Amino acid sequence: MSRLDAFLARLNAQKLLLEEIATAIADVPGPVLELGLGNGRTFDHLREILPGREIFVFDRAVSAHPASIPDGEHMIVGEIRETLAFCGPRVKAPAAFVHCDLGTGDPTADLAKAQWLAPLITERTASGGFVASGVAMDLPDFEELPIPPGLEKSRYRLYRKR
Ligand SMILES: C[S@@+](CC[C@H](N)C(=O)[O-])C[C@H]1O[C@@H](n2cnc3c(N)ncnc32)[C@H](O)[C@@H]1O
Incomplete structure (x- = not known):
């Protein structure tokens, strides 16, 4: 698959998965954690499909389109390895959904990142909450759910905490 095809598959999967999860978390209280503001x-x-739901966004830097930057309370700047571990006083409740979009495309770097991310995500996700990740993760407290048909090429993985 060319990188252009892979990019299109990822964007398409992101949109469909986010919309599916937005419906699925209707009865799961808690904020959404967006790991990777990017653009x-x-x-x-x-924020469009989840009006009224608190969304906390994590990134080491803010370089997004000016119309897509969270307010200061909900933008958590720094290395996620540190900020996710210590965001409790600010985020407070366990998350209904964690969207993890930190993949680099480098398999070794992604594997290393998944290792330290998995326990932090486990700690911050509510029971019954969902995780969608661009890289596979070892999450023993979660059930891996099937990816909706047609989105397999995106490499997205979907998990639900027991
Ligand atoms: C692929 S982009 C996110 C794209 C975004 N979801 C969008 O739709 O525009 C990944 C982002 O994750 C951030 N990132 C990657 N690893 C990080 C880390 N360890 N700590 C903090 N931010 C990180 C990068 O700075 C980058 O902005």
Whole structure:
């Protein structure tokens, strides 16, 4: 698959998965954690499809489109390895949904990141809450759910905490 095809598959999967999860978390209280603001595209979509739901966004830097930047209380700047571990006083409740979009495309770097991320995500997700990740993760407290048909090429993985 060319990188252009892979990019299109990822964007398409992101939109469909985010919309599916937005419906699925209707009865799960708690905020949404967006790991990776980037350009702000998925954050902007999440706030559109989840009006009224608190969304906290994590990134080491703010370089998004100016129209897609969270307010100061909900933008958590820094290395996620540190900010996710210590965001409790600010985020407070366990998350109904964690969207993890930190993949680099480098398999070794992604594997290393998934190792330290998995326990932090486990700690911050509510029971019954969902995780969608661009990289596979070892999450023993979660059930891996099937990816909706047609989205297999996106490499997205979907998990629900028991
Ligand atoms: C692929 S982009 C996110 C794209 C975004 N979801 C969008 O739709 O525009 C990944 C982002 O994750 C951030 N990132 C990656 N690893 C990080 C880390 N360890 N700590 C903090 N931010 C990180 C990068 O700075 C980058 O902005």
